[in-house]
Amino acid sequence: MTFGARVAAAIAGIRFRGIVPLVLMATLILAVGAFTAFRQDAFLTSYNLRNLLLLTMPLALVSLGQTCALLVGGFDVSVAALMTLCVVVASYTMTPTTSTLELIPGALLLVGIGLAVGLFNALLIRVFRLPSIIATLGTLSILQGIAIWLRSYPTGSISSDTISALDTSWSFVPLAFIGVVVLALLGDLWLYRSRSGMALRAVGLDETSSRRIGIRTTHVVVLAFVACSVLASIAGFYLAAEVQIGSPIIGNQALESIAAGVLGGASLAGGRGSFFGALLAALFLTLIDNSLALFHQPTEYTEMTIGVLILVALIVYQGPELLARLRTGAFVGRLRARQGEAQQGEAPAG
Amino acid sequence: MSIPGPAPVLSLRSVSKAFGVVQALRDVSFDCHAGEIHALVGENGSGKSTLLGIASGFVPPDEGTVEIGDELRRRLAPAEARKLGLGIAYQTYSHIQDLSVAENLYLAVPRSLQPAYGQMEEWAAEKLAEFKLDVPPAAPVGSLSLAQRQFLEVVKSLLAEPKVLLLDEPTTAFGPEDVERLHALVLQQSRAGVGIVYVSHRLPEVLGIAHRLTVLRDGVSQGTFEAAGMSEERLIALMIGRPLQLAFPERHAAEGDREVLLSVSGLQGDRFGPIDLDVAKGEILGIAGAEGNGQVEFLRALAGAERATGSAACDGRELDTGSPLGPLRAGVVLLSGDRTREALFPVLSVRVNTTIQVLRRMGRFGFLNRRRERGTVDELVRRLSIRLASVEQPVQSLSGGNQQKVSLTRPFLRGNVNVILAEEPTQGVDVAARFDIYDALRAKAKEGVAIVVKSSDPLELAGLCDRVVVISRGTIVDEIPGEELGERRIVEAIVGSRAAAARRPA
Numbered sequence: 001m002t003f004g005a006r007v008a009a010a011i012a013g014i015r016f017r018g019i020v021p022l023v024l025m026a027t028l029i030l031a032v033g034a035f036t037a038f039r040q041d042a043f044l045t046s047y048n049l050r051n052l053l054l055l056t057m058p059l060a061l062v063s064l065g066q067t068c069a070l071l072v073g074g075f076d077v078s079v080a081a082l083m084t085l086c087v088v089v090a091s092y093t094m095t096p097t098t099s100t101l102e103l104i105p106g107a108l109l110l111v112g113i114g115l116a117v118g119l120f121n122a123l124l125i126r127v128f129r130l131p132s133i134i135a136t137l138g139t140l141s142i143l144q145g146i147a148i149w150l151r152s153y154p155t156g157s158i159s160s161d162t163i164s165a166l167d168t169s170w171s172f173v174p175l176a177f178i179g180v181v182v183l184a185l186l187g188d189l190w191l192y193r194s195r196s197g198m199a200l201r202a203v204g205l206d207e208t209s210s211r212r213i214g215i216r217t218t219h220v221v222v223l224a225f226v227a228c229s230v231l232a233s234i235a236g237f238y239l240a241a242e243v244q245i246g247s248p249i250i251g252n253q254a255l256e257s258i259a260a261g262v263l264g265g266a267s268l269a270g271g272r273g274s275f276f277g278a279l280l281a282a283l284f285l286t287l288i289d290n291s292l293a294l295f296h297q298p299t300e301y302t303e304m305t306i307g308v309l310i311l312v313a314l315i316v317y318q319g320p321e322l323l324a325r326l327r328t329g330a331f332v333g334r335l336r337a338r339q340g341e342a343q344q345g346e347a348p349a350g
Numbered sequence: 351m352s353i354p355g356p357a358p359v360l361s362l363r364s365v366s367k368a369f370g371v372v373q374a375l376r377d378v379s380f381d382c383h384a385g386e387i388h389a390l391v392g393e394n395g396s397g398k399s400t401l402l403g404i405a406s407g408f409v410p411p412d413e414g415t416v417e418i419g420d421e422l423r424r425r426l427a428p429a430e431a432r433k434l435g436l437g438i439a440y441q442t443y444s445h446i447q448d449l450s451v452a453e454n455l456y457l458a459v460p461r462s463l464q465p466a467y468g469q470m471e472e473w474a475a476e477k478l479a480e481f482k483l484d485v486p487p488a489a490p491v492g493s494l495s496l497a498q499r500q501f502l503e504v505v506k507s508l509l510a511e512p513k514v515l516l517l518d519e520p521t522t523a524f525g526p527e528d529v530e531r532l533h534a535l536v537l538q539q540s541r542a543g544v545g546i547v548y549v550s551h552r553l554p555e556v557l558g559i560a561h562r563l564t565v566l567r568d569g570v571s572q573g574t575f576e577a578a579g580m581s582e583e584r585l586i587a588l589m590i591g592r593p594l595q596l597a598f599p600e601r602h603a604a605e606g607d608r609e610v611l612l613s614v615s616g617l618q619g620d621r622f623g624p625i626d627l628d629v630a631k632g633e634i635l636g637i638a639g640a641e642g643n644g645q646v647e648f649l650r651a652l653a654g655a656e657r658a659t660g661s662a663a664c665d666g667r668e669l670d671t672g673s674p675l676g677p678l679r680a681g682v683v684l685l686s687g688d689r690t691r692e693a694l695f696p697v698l699s700v701r702v703n704t705t706i707q708v709l710r711r712m713g714r715f716g717f718l719n720r721r722r723e724r725g726t727v728d729e730l731v732r733r734l735s736i737r738l739a740s741v742e743q744p745v746q747s748l749s750g751g752n753q754q755k756v757s758l759t760r761p762f763l764r765g766n767v768n769v770i771l772a773e774e775p776t777q778g779v780d781v782a783a784r785f786d787i788y789d790a791l792r793a794k795a796k797e798g799v800a801i802v803v804k805s806s807d808p809l810e811l812a813g814l815c816d817r818v819v820v821i822s823r824g825t826i827v828d829e830i831p832g833e834e835l836g837e838r839r840i841v842e843a844i845v846g847s848r849a850a851a852a853r854r855p856a
Contacts, residue, residue, distance in 0.1 A: 003495075007486055010493035011450075194467060195456070202446045202457055212444035213458045213506070214432050271448060 021265030025280035036291035046172035053177045057238035060282040063260035065231030067278045072224040073204045073270025074132030079232035080254040081143035086236025091156030091246025114233025118226035147248040156246035163241045187275035204270030359545035360514040365414030374400040375569045382545040389548045389556045392566035393780035407431035437512030439503045441519040447492035458506040495642035496523035514545040598813035599792035611800040619658035622648045622824035629800040636815035637804040644824035653684035681768035693757040696746035704759045730759045751779035770801045808840040
């Protein structure tokens with residue numbers, strides 16, 4: 001292969017890897033949506049669609065945050081516990097009897113908790129040099145403990161004014177969902193069309209080189225983990241709106257948000273990913289949940305379907321590399337076989 | 351543009367640094383004037399990297415001060431060093447491989463010199479043209495050849511218009527032509543008043559370009575000398591503390607017709623071939639050529655590390671090159687040039703790295719005999735004069751040349767070695783060690799092993815090999831028999847083939 005062809009192939013490979021997750025997720029959403037709409041009248045009602053989008057909100061927000069962590073080559077598994085803690089705290093600070101004026105500090109407190117947890121995670125990862133998965137696992141346990149300490153069983157309603165404010169919709173589309181779409185698009189624009197976005201990807205791709213060329217790597221990683229936790233705490237608001245009560249039961253949003261990030265195109269090795277992709281993937285995962293329920297399928301099928309789809313998607317994302325590997329493998333294998341026939345009777349080959 | 355004068359642009363005063371029990375630098379002073387090319391030489395582990403680390407702010411000195419321009423610092427952060435006008439090109443590069451050339455250039459310059467984001471590619475194209483580096487700005491750095499990456503590293507360090515430029519082994523991936531190109535650039539920068547600190551193992555290169563030289567040995571400065579009037583012998587004596595007989599190991603007399611051990615016919619891969627080649631028992635065959643003409647891929651295909659078609663036989667038996675296991679079983683050993691990624695386990699100890707392929711012989715009933723293992727390793731450490739504090743030290747903590755020697759221990763340990771394929775066996779290795787390696791290879795050849803050496807250093811090929819083939823665009827274009835071997839003849843063959851290739855319509 002000439003130098004030019006090699007360069008062209010490399011560029012094509014990068015473009016492919018960037019665009020395929022978006023296309024695949026969008027296609028799957030439309031396909032599953034169309035199929036369900038065709039078979040179930042209840043699906044294409046504005047009630048169900050609004051509900052679907054609202055149910056997507058917590059996972060969508062936390063997936064955007066998780067994508068930040070994935071981009072710098074880390075994980076944050078503490079997000080689920082953080083979201084739960086936010087729900088529990090909201091059941092104290094944002095109760096039906098709380099006055100509108102007091103709601104503001106109550107809400108700020110949740111974001112403040114997110115900020116503090118993010119800084120704590122970043123401290124463990126950068127100063128004490130713990131691997132992010134272990135560091136955030138520790139944080140997860142601590143936050144979970146605090147949540148159970150505050151509410152040992154689900155109780156304490158959450159202000160319905162707040163819930164209806166959060167759920168304000170235009171036709172069947174919640175305003176918040178529009179907001180999160182805009183946020184994701186702006187995020188991608190920043191990531192792929194700005195210096196600081198490029199610096200973030202650079203740190204994820206190769207930290208040593210990034211430090212050598214003068215990027216403040218600690219700064220970048222701290223910001224990524226703080227952004228992750230703050231977005232998770234905002235996701236906590238929407239989780240609160242969903243459960244409407246101070247429940248200390250932890251969901252599995254940590255693994256789901258990593259799945260959404262990866263389905264949306266993020267690489268676990270860091271440096272690659274898309275906020276919009278993560279949002280689409282979050283919508284897709286919620287959609288599967290929603291439509292299988294309409295078909296009255298038990299949840300175990302939902303789980304298995306999601307697992308299979310994740311594996312298939314990740315294999316497809318490897319696209320060009322995988323094809324190249326299989327093709328040369330098959331080609332060389334055929335050639336060998338032919339040579340083997342020609343040389344039968346001679347010294348045994350391999 | 352300033353006139354080269356006595357003003358030092360970089361000056362280190364009495365710096366010392368210890369890493370644990372190892373004293374890496376002891377009371378070293380060093381300065382580099384504007385417009386001067388000041389070479390820093392020393393064996394591996396003599397403290398050159400530590401000195402560069404201190405100058406660039408990555409390594410805080412235990413004692414002493416750093417002065418860049420007129421700013422004196424006891425502690426210096428890398429970002430501050432850059433701001434004060436220090437540029438550095440790393441031996442192991444500072445590229446982000448998945449980003450494009452343009453993006454890498456963009457990230458490497460301070461904000462004040464960055465163009466608007468949208469103009470990045472045009473700006474990069476301009477800069478590349480200015481430095482005559484012919485690569486597409488949109489290409490990911492990972493798709494460039496090693497030589498192109500190395501040149502890009504130097505270009506990157508120059509973009510911020512530094513007052514002092516540190517070049518750490520800037521020519522390891524270069525053939526003679528590229529070296530000349532780089533030196534032209536270095537001279538041009540020096541004439542423009544940039545102070546240049548030039549670190550290299552290639553002494554003729556250093557003597558050819560430097561104004562002054564500072565020699566380090568075991569972390570202690572052996573003095574600073576004018577380059578004019580310095581000879582290679584004297585420099586080596588200063589580096590290793592004793593005069594060294596610079597002699598390549600003697601070739602043994604060619605016997606009438608030597609038995610062919612490795613026979614390659616019609617081997618063809620992605621970037622080379624078809625190649626036909628015979629290597630005899632006890633012969634050292636050199637492979638020369640401009641970088642990136644398929645030499646590496648050819649060697650790797652023979653070792654089963656790269657896909658290829660065609661056939662190769664070792665000792666009359668067909669080699670299964672489908673995976674590295676077939677050649678290994680037949681006694682064909684590859685010494686990869688990419689030692690940290692392919693040849694060694696960087697975080698494991700010297701002991702483990704040495705014996706990992708022959709553990710079966712190191713024990714009984716599946717348990718290791720530590721005494722036997724230790725004995726074997728100690729013996730090899732002595733034979734190859736590997737410099738280390740302990741054999742339990744992780745390999746990554748050794749200097750580059752010593753890492754290379756550790757990877758060389760493997761063919762010495764394996765029982766049934768028939769062919770050694772050595773890719774740049776002395777890349778980044780200091781002089782004394784280099785001759786240890788030549789001796790070791792020759793000793794293996796005397797035992798009847800066939801050796802193929804791919805090297806970008808014509809002097810090395812001329813001195814070490816019995817025969818050299820020149821590869822251009824993936825095929826053998828010239829063969830130089832032993833009696834004609836010489837540095838010049840090899841360089842001419844490389845350049846000649848390049849010229850011929852250029853005349854050929856693409």
